[in-house]
Amino acid sequence: MPVVAQPLTGDLDGDGTIGVDDEVWLKAIYGAELGDASYDPAADGNADGQIDYRDLALFGSAFGTTGGDLDTTAPTLFVSLNDIPDDQNDLLVAPPESFQVTLGFDSAGGSVVDPATLSVTWSEDLGGYPSGSELAALFAPSPTRGLYAVPEASDLPRTSHYLTVSIEDAAGNQAQAVYGFAVRDFGLGAPMGSRQNLFLDFDQDRSLGSEIDFLEDLREFGLSSTADLALEAQVRDRVVSEILVRAHALYGRNSDGSPGPDPVNIIFSDSEPAGTYARLCVGGESPTGPQYLGLTLLDEENLIDNENTCASPQYGVFPQAIDNLWGGQASYQQVFNPVDADLGGTPIGEDPLDAGVLAPGFDPGQATPEQLARWNDVEAAITSFSSLLGTIVAHETGHLLGLTAHGAPPAGLYGGSSGGNTDHNVTSTGATPTGNFVMNAGGSFSFDDLTGGSGQPLSVFRLLSWAYLRDRVVLDQRVTGLFPPPVLSQVTPNPAVYPMGEYTVDITILGEDFLATPVVQVLREGSPTWDTVNNVIFIDSQTLTGTLNSFVVIPDPNPYDVRVTNPDGQEVTLVDGLEVQ
Amino acid sequence: MRGGRATTFRLVVLALALRGLLGANCGGGESRTWVALVPDASSVEAYSLFTVEILVTSPTPIQAFELGLQWDPEMLEPVNVAPHPDFDDDGAFFTSPQYDLTAGTLDRLVDLRHGGEGAEGSFNIATVEFLSLGAPGATSIGLTSGGLADGNGNEPSLTSVVPVTITIEP
Numbered sequence: 191m192p193v194v195a196q197p198l199t200g201d202l203d204g205d206g207t208i209g210v211d212d213e214v215w216l217k218a219i220y221g222a223e224l225g226d227a228s229y230d231p232a233a234d235g236n237a238d239g240q241i242d243y244r245d246l247a248l249f250g251s252a253f254g255t256t257g258g259d260l261d262t263t264a265p266t267l268f269v270s271l272n273d274i275p276d277d278q279n280d281l282l283v284a285p286p287e288s289f290q291v292t293l294g295f296d297s298a299g300g301s302v303v304d305p306a307t308l309s310v311t312w313s314e315d316l317g318g319y320p321s322g323s324e325l326a327a328l329f330a331p332s333p334t335r336g337l338y339a340v341p342e343a344s345d346l347p348r349t350s351h352y353l354t355v356s357i358e359d360a361a362g363n364q365a366q367a368v369y370g371f372a373v374r375d376f377g378l379g380a381p382m383g384s385r386q387n388l389f390l391d392f393d394q395d396r397s398l399g400s401e402i403d404f405l406e407d408l409r410e411f412g413l414s415s416t417a418d419l420a421l422e423a424q425v426r427d428r429v430v431s432e433i434l435v436r437a438h439a440l441y442g443r444n445s446d447g448s449p450g451p452d453p454v455n456i457i458f459s460d461s462e463p464a465g466t467y468a469r470l471c472v473g474g475e476s477p478t479g480p481q482y483l484g485l486t487l488l489d490e491e492n493l494i495d496n497e498n499t500c501a502s503p504q505y506g507v508f509p510q511a512i513d514n515l516w517g518g519q520a521s522y523q524q525v526f527n528p529v530d531a532d533l534g535g536t537p538i539g540e541d542p543l544d545a546g547v548l549a550p551g552f553d554p555g556q557a558t559p560e561q562l563a564r565w566n567d568v569e570a571a572i573t574s575f576s577s578l579l580g581t582i583v584a585h586e587t588g589h590l591l592g593l594t595a596h597g598a599p600p601a602g603l604y605g606g607s608s609g610g611n612t613d614h615n616v617t618s619t620g621a622t623p624t625g626n627f628v629m630n631a632g633g634s635f636s637f638d639d640l641t642g643g644s645g646q647p648l649s650v651f652r653l654l655s656w657a658y659l660r661d662r663v664v665l666d667q668r669v670t671g672l673f674p675p676p677v678l679s680q681v682t683p684n685p686a687v688y689p690m691g692e693y694t695v696d697i698t699i700l701g702e703d704f705l706a707t708p709v710v711q712v713l714r715e716g717s718p719t720w721d722t723v724n725n726v727i728f729i730d731s732q733t734l735t736g737t738l739n740s741f742v743v744i745p746d747p748n749p750y751d752v753r754v755t756n757p758d759g760q761e762v763t764l765v766d767g768l769e770v771q
Numbered sequence: 772m773r774g775g776r777a778t779t780f781r782l783v784v785l786a787l788a789l790r791g792l793l794g795a796n797c798g799g800g801e802s803r804t805w806v807a808l809v810p811d812a813s814s815v816e817a818y819s820l821f822t823v824e825i826l827v828t829s830p831t832p833i834q835a836f837e838l839g840l841q842w843d844p845e846m847l848e849p850v851n852v853a854p855h856p857d858f859d860d861d862g863a864f865f866t867s868p869q870y871d872l873t874a875g876t877l878d879r880l881v882d883l884r885h886g887g888e889g890a891e892g893s894f895n896i897a898t899v900e901f902l903s904l905g906a907p908g909a910t911s912i913g914l915t916s917g918g919l920a921d922g923n924g925n926e927p928s929l930t931s932v933v934p935v936t937i938t939i940e941p
Contacts (some may be wrong), residue, residue: 213865220866221866222880229787241838243835243837243917243920246865246883247834247922247924249835249883249925250835251923253921
């Protein structure tokens, strides 16, 4: 096995000693915390996620130490689009504008990464930067990260793009990477190109008894009681409000629905919005089975903006499934035992303390021990129920927006296509992701995953889904690899002459990098539409043959433009490339 | 070591006279680490300069620190802050302190000892020179953030923070 050098802790430049040069590096990133762009674990001597005076003390104590190993390990370098992780970014397709190129660096346990050594070149022209220009400054590199947001006004060529990236650590060890991706237009328009309005309808009676389903749900879980209808209405409104807040948060919006720093173009409401909207009913029990918490159709690429899922009883969000799914889990019981009468609790509205602890001016700091205990129980039940349903609402909405399209990018978004994984996140190997992601299969969630109980972080959209929701990746089944664009050099014979008495003539198209089998079209001067060349045959990557039909491609005194479009969507046009007589 | 316990300085107004506190420390408080602000005068005239030493008394060798200061910006303004040679061994703070004269705060007062043992016993770590702005009355200067650490990166097990009150005379 290779021997891996073990530099001294604090030897930030990897030269085997701890001295003044290392102190300069430490100054540059002092104060950074895990998650900050400038945080580098090489400087976090006690590995507590903060580079602070405690690390400085360790450094000071070790100052002057010599004889350590030289750092000979290159840093790790990760290049991607939109931070999409390595197992999902093999063949991404970006739109011509408004996506992110992201770089990640890691000192790999050695000396700190030196962001000043970053080099980035791009195979294509980038605005005012010709291909091959040094672009490192655009990425504002830190010791752990670089990001370039391709501007909205960009119009990148629809071809294969390659980034050549390198960076060094303070010891001079260099990491290099060449990363390729494709750029294409959204074939059917950007999925979120127009505002999506999602009407969450909590007021339908589609199942259970004669009451509105959602009220029956609240009573089932002890969140309300007919003993106090005014309090029931108050709790109902609060739960609905918190569901909206949670759903908005998952889509990058503030609690009132206004845009957050990086918002998805969607607004949730619990009343009928103006204009076009999709509708999702929340309440009751699924007719498909008591364990179904939600069901909607997958709308790949979000082609439909006005689904009315309430029209079909099997579609919607069905809170009655909650106890079927998680009733046996300790965290569920901890939340609902105090308020669920079936579990020995006292429903909200039936405890004499409830009106007080739910009053707008209730101050836990001034409460009696009994009030405080009840308040804790009531708050836990309301917030857990709301958070869980808010996430499920976001999940079902995700299906309506196109998550999770089947297969690997660029055809899909790593959505499964069989069993419980159908339309849900899978990994590149087909497994359910270990991360707590909104679009994971319903059966994979624990109660804590959805409520944040036991300190579990709440679920989020995974980065590939987020890139889709932000119109930063293009789904394009035509792109099966990164190929060079076709080159079109000549059409023969030129002019193409229809023989007397015949209505067809064969032509040969010469060029480079043709893929089997392109579409060949010609454009007559002044015509708004391209005409198709028939019977195109792929001879080899440099030669195609085809047939002109005089009923379509009529003789004209002006030459035609000729266009070849490869199966991956890349095209080339030879202006005035063919005369037809 | 009794480390692992996070200690954050807060502006704690203790009903102890500074002289009494130091006396208590001298009288056997060796198991504790103290940080005190020691002015060169407890009352000053308006529009005059005075200095405040940041004094550490610690049985544990201190290798590095980060501190912040807070004062009433209506009454005082710092004009200089310098590392103290009792602790500092290279003539400069580790980072440049960050002032906010409007809020009356000074953050990122950071320094370290390079190599060997840290400082222990009673020693000054920084000197701050203030200008009184003319409004008469009593005003306090306190420590706000950060901490001390020994050569193992651990904080002293118990740290007390003592602010100082300055009376500005008309």
